[in-house]
Amino acid sequence: MVVELISVGTEILLGNIVNTNAAYLSEKCASLGLQCFFQTTVGDNEERLSMVLRTALERSDIVILSGGLGPTADDLTKEVAAAVMGRELLMDERSRKRIQEFFDKRGLSITDNNWKQAMMPKGAIIIDNENGTAPGVIIEAEEKTVILLPGPPNELIPMFEQDIVPYISGKTQETIYSQTVKICGIGESKAESMIKDLLEKQSNPTIAPYAKTGEVHLRVTARAEDVKAAKKLCKPVVKELKSRFGAYIYSTEEDTTLEKAVVDLLIANDLTISTIESCTGGLLAGRLINVSGVSEVFKAGYVTYSNKAKRKLIGIKKNVLDKYGAVSEEVARDMAKGASVFSKSDVTVSVTGIAGPEGGSEEKPVGLVYIGCNVKGKITVQKLQLSGSRAKIRETAVAQALILLRKCVLEYYSEVTFGKAK
Amino acid sequence: MVVELISVGTEILLGNIVNTNAAYLSEKCASLGLQCFFQTTVGDNEERLSMVLRTALERSDIVILSGGLGPTADDLTKEVAAAVMGRELLMDERSRKRIQEFFDKRGLSITDNNWKQAMMPKGAIIIDNENGTAPGVIIEAEEKTVILLPGPPNELIPMFEQDIVPYISGKTQETIYSQTVKICGIGESKAESMIKDLLEKQSNPTIAPYAKTGEVHLRVTARAEDVKAAKKLCKPVVKELKSRFGAYIYSTEEDTTLEKAVVDLLIANDLTISTIESCTGGLLAGRLINVSGVSEVFKAGYVTYSNKAKRKLIGIKKNVLDKYGAVSEEVARDMAKGASVFSKSDVTVSVTGIAGPEGGSEEKPVGLVYIGCNVKGKITVQKLQLSGSRAKIRETAVAQALILLRKCVLEYYSEVTFGKAK
Numbered sequence: 130m131v132v133e134l135i136s137v138g139t140e141i142l143l144g145n146i147v148n149t150n151a152a153y154l155s156e157k158c159a160s161l162g163l164q165c166f167f168q169t170t171v172g173d174n175e176e177r178l179s180m181v182l183r184t185a186l187e188r189s190d191i192v193i194l195s196g197g198l199g200p201t202a203d204d205l206t207k208e209v210a211a212a213v214m215g216r217e218l219l220m221d222e223r224s225r226k227r228i229q230e231f232f233d234k235r236g237l238s239i240t241d242n243n244w245k246q247a248m249m250p251k252g253a254i255i256i257d258n259e260n261g262t263a264p265g266v267i268i269e270a271e272e273k274t275v276i277l278l279p280g281p282p283n284e285l286i287p288m289f290e291q292d293i294v295p296y297i298s299g300k301t302q303e304t305i306y307s308q309t310v311k312i313c314g315i316g317e318s319k320a321e322s323m324i325k326d327l328l329e330k331q332s333n334p335t336i337a338p339y340a341k342t343g344e345v346h347l348r349v350t351a352r353a354e355d356v357k358a359a360k361k362l363c364k365p366v367v368k369e370l371k372s373r374f375g376a377y378i379y380s381t382e383e384d385t386t387l388e389k390a391v392v393d394l395l396i397a398n399d400l401t402i403s404t405i406e407s408c409t410g411g412l413l414a415g416r417l418i419n420v421s422g423v424s425e426v427f428k429a430g431y432v433t434y435s436n437k438a439k440r441k442l443i444g445i446k447k448n449v450l451d452k453y454g455a456v457s458e459e460v461a462r463d464m465a466k467g468a469s470v471f472s473k474s475d476v477t478v479s480v481t482g483i484a485g486p487e488g489g490s491e492e493k494p495v496g497l498v499y500i501g502c503n504v505k506g507k508i509t510v511q512k513l514q515l516s517g518s519r520a521k522i523r524e525t526a527v528a529q530a531l532i533l534l535r536k537c538v539l540e541y542y543s544e545v546t547f548g549k550a551k
Numbered sequence: 552m553v554v555e556l557i558s559v560g561t562e563i564l565l566g567n568i569v570n571t572n573a574a575y576l577s578e579k580c581a582s583l584g585l586q587c588f589f590q591t592t593v594g595d596n597e598e599r600l601s602m603v604l605r606t607a608l609e610r611s612d613i614v615i616l617s618g619g620l621g622p623t624a625d626d627l628t629k630e631v632a633a634a635v636m637g638r639e640l641l642m643d644e645r646s647r648k649r650i651q652e653f654f655d656k657r658g659l660s661i662t663d664n665n666w667k668q669a670m671m672p673k674g675a676i677i678i679d680n681e682n683g684t685a686p687g688v689i690i691e692a693e694e695k696t697v698i699l700l701p702g703p704p705n706e707l708i709p710m711f712e713q714d715i716v717p718y719i720s721g722k723t724q725e726t727i728y729s730q731t732v733k734i735c736g737i738g739e740s741k742a743e744s745m746i747k748d749l750l751e752k753q754s755n756p757t758i759a760p761y762a763k764t765g766e767v768h769l770r771v772t773a774r775a776e777d778v779k780a781a782k783k784l785c786k787p788v789v790k791e792l793k794s795r796f797g798a799y800i801y802s803t804e805e806d807t808t809l810e811k812a813v814v815d816l817l818i819a820n821d822l823t824i825s826t827i828e829s830c831t832g833g834l835l836a837g838r839l840i841n842v843s844g845v846s847e848v849f850k851a852g853y854v855t856y857s858n859k860a861k862r863k864l865i866g867i868k869k870n871v872l873d874k875y876g877a878v879s880e881e882v883a884r885d886m887a888k889g890a891s892v893f894s895k896s897d898v899t900v901s902v903t904g905i906a907g908p909e910g911g912s913e914e915k916p917v918g919l920v921y922i923g924c925n926v927k928g929k930i931t932v933q934k935l936q937l938s939g940s941r942a943k944i945r946e947t948a949v950a951q952a953l954i955l956l957r958k959c960v961l962e963y964y965s966e967v968t969f970g971k972a973k
Contacts, residue, residue, distance in 0.1 A: 141573075141574075141577070141590070142577055142587045142588065142590065143577055143578065143581045143587075143759070144573075144574045144575065144576070144577030144578025144579070144580075144581060145578070145761050145762075146574070147569060147570075147571055147574040148569075148570060148573065148574065149569055151563075151566075151570065151592070152563075152566045152568070152569040152570065153566065154566070155563070155564055155565055155566030156565065156566025156567070157566070158566075159565045159566060165564045165565075166564065166593065166594060166596070166599055167591065167592070167593055167599070167603070168563070168564065168591065168592040168593075169589065169590065169591050169592075170573070170589070170590040170591075171588065171589055171590075172588060174588070177588055177589070181589070184606075283939070283940070337565070337567075339567050340567075404833075404854070406833070406852075408840075409837065409840075410833075410836050410837045410839070410840025410849075410852065411826075411828070411832075411833025411834060411835070411836030411837035411840065411852050411854065412833060412834070412837040413833070414832050414833030414854040415831070415832045415833035415834040415837055415945075417832070418830075418831075418832025418833065418854070418856055418945075419941070419942065421906075421907070421908055421909055421910075421941060422909070423856065424856055424857050427832075427854075427856045427857065428857065428859070428860055429853070429854060429855060429860045429863070429864055430828075430832065430833050430852070430853070430854025430855075430856075431851070431852070431853065431854070432826070432833065432836040432837075432840070432849075432851060432852025432853070432854070433851060433852075434840055434845065434846055434849045434852075435846055435849065435850065437850070438850055438851040438894075441851070442851055472860075484843075485843070486843055487843050487844070488843075517705070518705075519841070519843060520841065523837075523840075
């Protein structure tokens with residue numbers, strides 16, 4: 130089945146917001162086994178929106194529109210969709226009641242235009258909105274389906290997950306099941322080359338590689354008559370990927386981020402951690418603290434951007450700084466060592482580097498980064514030469530620090546080897 | 552003039568990447584005074600791309616296509632555009648030479664398919680690519696213009712800034728000049744209500760409000776026969792905005808971010824700074840360290856997520872933590888006080904809060920954040936009740952900490968008052 134996305138909103142056309150909904154919906158639709166050939170953004174304009182919707186209905190089976198379901202006169206997605214599909218709008222009592230409750234609960238008064246959000250195309254399926262006042266709408270006609278979703282991501286995403294995914298799965302009359310194998314520490318092209326044979330001969334399940342900073346996600350998707358059969362199809366492929374990528378796989382769980390995998394590993398081994406950062410300036414600590422529950426293991430974070438702070442906060446010796454410079458293997462090592470003494474943590478990770486755009490030299494160019502990791506006295510230092518903007522270099526350094534941390538803890542506590550893929 | 556954007560790439564249709572190019576180009580085109588009614592994303596498919604381009608040319612004056620200029624057989628944007636515009640492709644010697652140089656410089660060997668990137672539509676204007684091998688292309692026909700840009704943002708953005716902006720400005724036969732008034736500490740709707748009269752009666756210059764976390768940017772855009780005349784038109788409007796928003800304006804410079812304005816203010820007043828963070832866990836330090844040159848003033852950052860770290864690193868008393876809890880006005884105050892003692896900084900900023908999703912209570916719900924700011928002993932504590940995801944709450948807390956820091960320093964060192972707009 131072919132799906133097409135229409136994003137409605139002048140704020141997207143003006144570049145006021147980045148259209149993350151389209152990326153989210155695209156990925157979700159792909160994982161549901163739908164093909165998507167076109168995505169369009171159009172403003173809150175009756176004529177142009179009608180035109181775009183009519184075109185989409187000619188060439189696609191399912192059209193998903195997002196945005197323009199608000200209470201103001203500008204918002205006309207539902208009105209246009211109803212008109213194009215030849216449906217009149219009627220007051221939906223359940224939606225009316227829910228909107229009343231939404232406002233009552235928050236102690237807000239309702240303005241008249243809010244009732245517009247309870248007007249629904251005749252015969253439509255109405256989807257409750259748990260996080261706002263605009264319900265979702267599904268309008269079914271012969272072989273074509275139009276789905277309307279609210280624009281705010283915090284309303285659109287839960288609605289799609291809870292109601293639209295099962296609805297579409299029901300329509301396709303087959304079940305789509307996906308599992309993601311999440312890899313860190315191997316580049317995208319290297320990872321792809323390692324499974325070139327699998328990518329070439331694939332049909333069902335399929336393997337789709339997605340690159341993130343420092344990571345590659347391989348999404349395995351199978352279609353079958355039910356979940357059990359689809360899972361069964363995925364199983365040998367996931368097993369094959371596991372045997373090829375081994376310890377480079379940090380998770381096969383949908384919700385597990387790299388930082389969560391690292392924190393889980395620390396918790397499992399009962400290890401406390403502290404960070405000591407120069408060029409990344411707190412972003413590594415910040416990413417670890419993304420994980421709700423990190424308080425069990427996170428002891429302290431030090432941001433020592435200046436040499437003085439490196440000396441004062443964690444006792445880096447002046448002569449070491451003078452001799453080797455702040456961005457050096459020796460200082461990265463001493464930072465990891467010093468932080469463990471000062472914080473009394475089992476594990477410490479240090480980052481020192483030149484994020485640019487200034488501060489580079491022939492000998493030490495912008496992008497040179499040293500990461501130190503100290504697991505109970507066993508210190509590993511990794512040298513990296515990164516490229517890109519200041520922000521990109523810092524983001525990559527943080528990802529690489531998490532990857533090194535994971536590797537060092539695994540190597541310390543188990544017989545894991547990382548040699549194979551490198 | 553009407554512009555239309557076409558993003559070419561299967562990776563966008565699959566949700567593999569977020570289409571930030573579209574947002575960038577939209578904003579730039581709006582600031583050039585172009586109207587944009589449609590944006591389309593289509594895959595690397597000859598038939599569908601031709602169809603989309605033909606439709607765009609029917610309804611818009613300028614069509615900007617991004618992506619699909621790479622060297623592989625998949626990449627066919629240039630081939631399709633040439634076919635639709637009825638132009639043959641010819642080898643462009645200058646582009647051929649530049650591609651050769653690009654590879655030579657990097658010590659890479661050229662594969663045959665790279666020469667495809669030097670084939671150009673007859674009569675086209677060719678734009679050098681300083682950051683990659685795919686040149687940009689402008690194809691002009693009666694009253695219609697097609698512009699082809701490489702997909703990677705680090706190639707597209709510099710090319711657009713350097714070559715496409717002057718080209719389009721030339722076409723419009725008038726100059727567009729924009730200046731942005733950047734405001735912090737006032738919400739978007741409040742800011743809009745303060746200039747409702749200006750927004751209603753505007754024609755030339757126009758004022759366009761853009762919301763960011765904790766900030767509102769008002770972009771003033773004027774059209775005139777030359778830059779001087781356009782600047783002259785902007786001047787009284789910017790002056791009026793300055794008089795209405797006063798000290799809430801942190802900059803009118805294009806390149807100045809909030810963190811840069813704050814760091815500049817610290818440098819100007821010769822003030823050193825340290826941060827002490829709980830729920831934001833290093834992100835505030837990380838944002839200050841975005842500013843290249845912050846090393847002049849940034850002394851130390853402490854990440855004290857646990858109570859133990861708060862006690863150990865900056866000497867928060869156990870009885871204070873026990874009596875008031877880690878998320879309290881008293882602890883925020885003591886963190887700002889303790890950090891100044893331990894780091895010997897002139898200014899310290901503390902953040903403590905409940906970012907969720909766990910850890911909230913009736914009395915102290917998720918989103919409760921206290922920010923403390925200590926300027927040479929004068930301590931201000933601000934209480935916030937934020938909403939959204941863990942990530943959103945932390946991002947907002949960081950922005951609010953920068954805003955409070957700026958406010959406290961300004962109030963300490965000058966007669967600035969912030970009463971007016973609140």
